[in-house]
Amino acid sequence: MNCSQARSASEKAICADADLVRLDADLAAAYAALGRAKPDTRDALRQSQRDWLARRNACAADAACLRWQYELRLDALQGQLRRAQAYRPDGTDLQALEDFRRAVEAAASQDAAFPLETALKALSASGGTTSFSNVRDKEDDIEAHFPTARPTGVSEDEWRALLASDVDSGGENGVASYTLIDLDGDGLRDLAIDSYVGGTGLFSEISTLRRIGARFGAPSGQSAEANRADAPSGATLYSLNDRGANQAGEWIRLRGRVYAAYRSSRYGMDSVYLLHPLAEVGDAPTLTVRYRYDLSVPRQQKNETTGAVRALDEALHAALTRALAQIDPERVATPGEPAKPLCPMPANTKEDERSQYYSFGPGHYAYETVADVAVQLRSGCAIARLADWFGGYSAKDGLYAQLWVRGTADDARTDTYNVHGVRRAVRYGTAVGPVATGDDAQGAQ
Template identity: 45%
Template sequence: MAPRMPFPSAAHDISPMQLRHTLPALLISLAWAASPTVAQAAGMNCARAATATEKAICADPELLERDARLADTYSRMLAADASKSAAVRDAQRAWLQVRNRCGANASCLRNAYDERTATLIDQHRLAAAYQPDDTDLQAAEELKTAIAEQLKKNPEFPLENALNAFRIPDADMTAFANEPVPNSDDPAEFPRKRPKGVNEDEWRALKATDLVSESENGSSRYALIDLDGDGKRDLIIDDYIGGTGLFNYISTRRRDGGKFVDGTSVYSLNGRGANQDGTWVRLQGRVYAAYRVGYYGEDTLYLMRALKPAGKVPAVTVHYRYNLQVPKVQVSDDGKTRTTLDDKLHSALTKALPKVTVAQDRQPSMPKREPICPIPANTSEDDRDAYYGAGPGHYTIEIVADFPVQKDGVCHIGRLIDWFGGYDNKEGLAAMYSVSRPGAAENDSKTYNVTGKRTATDVSTSLKAVEGNNGI
């Protein structure tokens, strides 16, 4: 499913086969984007510092700032959910014992404060999150009904076809981006001249708003859409953070008077190691960010109110089955080499190909595994694991299944992988099929292309926390 953003996402122009990068510091800063300064929080009273830990904190401005931030976050959490205040206090007391074991070790104290603050920020976000109302639930049902109707007409693309009917028209939004600085190698900056489609009033509000880009090389994009129905357009920001995960973080700001205020993180896109996209839609008279997270056999759309912090949200899930085939003519990645499989090999590969609807990575682990290939009696204990599967995977791929392949009368281990259900209307499912002898060196395995057409089998709604949102 192609991305449906008001602006194209750089994250989707690059191959997913790379290493992941995590951004804990960024995630914490995003969570605090709309918060008042932590300096107003009542932190440690240094006049009463008695222990080595307390004295070390008071002597270190950086630690003292962390203590103030934690105190503020702790207070916010207590105020957000009175029903959990006793549990939060108990957890804080337990954490203080952990912190005090650091003594005067500044590095240990910094880590302790960062971990506890991140935990409380996450808990506060959930406690203060918007609770879906009847209109939100009806919006999910409206989308479900549209997908079910499309399923009868085109079971290969029912979600995409239904979603397009609700997509915000281009005429209702204005998109623009940061611009390169003339004659400079500096990162791109917010436009100096009013972009086409932005009216004078919106331009004054944009210039009055602090829009410091946190993106790689200033690669930020923007869109103006009325997200809350008040007649004034709000601001969507897409920051390309990059890293090995090629992350994009999408946030919003509400128009309030002469500024755009109250930054809210909505969703993120992992362009290398996930199958995700976002579409701005209107359902039941409301605007939602329809955030799609895909896997083999499943697409889930999360309907998120763009100006509200999200907890559990209405979700619409579509399940698929696949007709997988091993092409007899195998084409290399660059398209320059074609290899025709002999009949015997092609028959063995096709016969072994499993018919699975849920990827192995997403199936509940079994209490006891059986070997895929029989283990010879003289196999050492260290070598036995090789008969249970094709080894560890990689974050950029999804292991669909490990299975036996009988080749030349010998049991081999086959592995089917895909890119989290990545699918398009021309190539269908993108998948690969590797075959190797148990315990053989990695370069002894053979890899084959697999094609697959999907058919949607059902669609359902639920209320659930957003999964796959890269830590936001």
């Protein structure tokens, strides 16, 4: 905005506020970049900007209102810009996806429980890589920082480029790790950064920088946001442990290209997205592996805290087994309250107590609710919840899941029973679409 020509109340208020002047400049830059990225939509973009200016000017001199309008518009424009600049899968990517599907299907004939892991290991592009992490000066230091000495495996040329690029991307307490890997096949190793963010999900963000001359920098195809001076790590490629979910990422090679194979898992399903590591993330080739579980309640139940073991009596074991039989062995139940109570509800039940007959209770982001079902015990009807940790599975323990059982009274205690699940891959699907993570992945079920 040319403040020397400010005339309206809103323009004068903007020019009197440094934050609003900055927002105006950021918005102008995003608007211009979007116009360049999508020239065929400039007329519609221009009209939407006129409509927004009318809403902005309606704020008059109200600085809070102006700030809100600018933030809304800037968020919308930057979102459109990211989508416009995002990588679009080509024919080679689709062929790579088909190769990947065939590799996983072939692996399933040898190991139906771990076909994805087997295929990813065979396709690994980790050869020729070097990894190192931020360090602490003293063992009891809280904060870590970028190494001051060249790590083993890093060449002198790479070390100079790293120091020239200000790539220290430590998140909470400075925790970060770095991997040098040739991602674009030009013979020079690029940089992948794993920065621990922390927060309630205890998650990390993985980003990449291309080796460009004597420095590492955000690829030109990434958004302006990735190239800001205060964002040396570039745009985020994917995140791990988002909302407590079961996620992982590995570098694989298909059709001569290196991909970040990003896996986001749920009960009964692994979704693997083939991401171009040096491009803005958009729609991605996706392989979905679906599993079927054989679920059972072990007769011998071990307390995870005390280590004590107890044997379930025959009647209780039979009741829990019947409850498990009601649960879909492949899919999470559709979220929402059932049409009728799981257990019979007395006629005189108070309104604020009715919900406890319909479900086990509220969920939590740290675990996945597979299903709520009724259990018929000697003492009467109880409500059980099968909970797992987003399809977490191991060769030793199988599916890590528990059945939580409580009575319908307000003060009813909850009993916990370990559930054993053995899986086998049963179906495979391919598609091209947006990357779903955390809570978003629930809709893919």
